[in-house]
Amino acid sequence: MQPTGNLHIGNYLGALKTWVLMQYDREPIFCIVDHHAITVYQEPKELQKKIEDVAALYVASGIDPKHAAIFVQSSVPAHVELAWVFTCVTPFGWLSRMTQFKAKLEQQESVGAGLFCYPTLMAADILLYQAGIVPVGEDQAQHLELTRAIAQRFNTLYGETFVVPETRLPAVGARVMGLDEPMEKMSKSATGPNHAINLLDPPNRIRKLIGRAVTDSKPGVDFDDPGAGVRNLLNIFQAFSGWTDEQMKENFAGMRYGDLKKAVTDMVVSQLEPIQKNYEELTADRGTIRQILKEGAERVAPIARQTMDLVRERTGLYRG
Numbered sequence: 001m002q003p004t005g006n007l008h009i010g011n012y013l014g015a016l017k018t019w020v021l022m023q024y025d026r027e028p029i030f031c032i033v034d035h036h037a038i039t040v041y042q043e044p045k046e047l048q049k050k051i052e053d054v055a056a057l058y059v060a061s062g063i064d065p066k067h068a069a070i071f072v073q074s075s076v077p078a079h080v081e082l083a084w085v086f087t088c089v090t091p092f093g094w095l096s097r098m099t100q101f102k103a104k105l106e107q108q109e110s111v112g113a114g115l116f117c118y119p120t121l122m123a124a125d126i127l128l129y130q131a132g133i134v135p136v137g138e139d140q141a142q143h144l145e146l147t148r149a150i151a152q153r154f155n156t157l158y159g160e161t162f163v164v165p166e167t168r169l170p171a172v173g174a175r176v177m178g179l180d181e182p183m184e185k186m187s188k189s190a191t192g193p194n195h196a197i198n199l200l201d202p203p204n205r206i207r208k209l210i211g212r213a214v215t216d217s218k219p220g221v222d223f224d225d226p227g228a229g230v231r232n233l234l235n236i237f238q239a240f241s242g243w244t245d246e247q248m249k250e251n252f253a254g255m256r257y258g259d260l261k262k263a264v265t266d267m268v269v270s271q272l273e274p275i276q277k278n279y280e281e282l283t284a285d286r287g288t289i290r291q292i293l294k295e296g297a298e299r300v301a302p303i304a305r306q307t308m309d310l311v312r313e314r315t316g317l318y319r320g
């Protein structure tokens with residue numbers, strides 16, 4: 001994840017929750033991508049703090065730092081080194097088709113070349129560790145497809161080197177929408193005051209935000225054909241609760257919007273409460289988080305080194 005702002009429930013339901021659930025099935029590696037963050041100007045002092053805040057939120061949400069490696073991208077320079085190699089094997093046209101780049105281009109007056117090359121760095125983040133599965137939200141599916149294509153292209157050009165990873169989207173919660181504009185995905189960079197529920201928002205703010213969320217003009221929940229805002233609230237509830245489709249229908253079909261909003265609020269507040277409590281305890285002493293990040297980087301560095309040795313051998317970069 002990028003340490004560019006408060007993590008919101010879209011980040012949690014789209015990615016972090018799946019990471020927590022899957023972590024003991026594998027040898028997980030979780031990165032905080034500060035090189036990605038600076039594709040857009042970041043206040044330097046703020047960025048330091050935000051990196052540690054995101055790490056604390058990973059752990060507070062249930063990532064076990066004894067089992068999983070948690071580290072900061074720029075602590076392992078091989079990410080940038082491999083990204084350059086990928087920038088060289090990636091056709092310009094592939095990057096031009098990335099919808100996230102096109103959307104950001106429209107939002108900003110001036111765009112750095114780093115934003116254009118962003119997906120090659122993301123491919124490096126993944127392929128450096130020969131990752132088999134990458135659990136992400138739906139907005140990253142296109143970048144993951146590109147990552148797969150880059151791995152295949154490199155393998156064709158230079159010989160079998162990279163594992164071609166699988167994208168894993170959650171069944172529910174892969175695309176959480178803005179509360180104020182339910183046709184747009186919930187995003188850290190959106191400016192509307194009623195747009196996103198952040199993981200650290202207190203209960204009264206969550207209540208207010210959900211209370212103001214856009215619904216539709218029907219009298220109650222039309223479960224088979226809800227408007228975008230109502231569908232979003234139902235999705236948020238289902239993703240947090242883990243309820244089945246049948247349970248959802250039985251409980252919510254025909255419900256008045258005031259009652260729906262109360263149920264969603266209670267669910268979100270109760271699920272975020274333990275995360276917030278853990279976060280407070282963890283950040284009381286920043287030394288613990290810094291130690292976790294240091295150890296994480298030390299654990300992944302040998303894997304990165306091994307991959308880069310292979311890349312140097314395959315591409316003919318100087319090893320003398």
Ligand code: AMP
Nearest residue numbers: 001002010011014015136137174176186
């Ligand atoms: P980012 O905010 O780009 O650093 O994204 C971190 C992770 O959160 C990625 O796996 C995204 O796919 C996921 N994510 C971001 N926004 C949403 C959203 N609105 N709904 C679901 N997943 C999201």
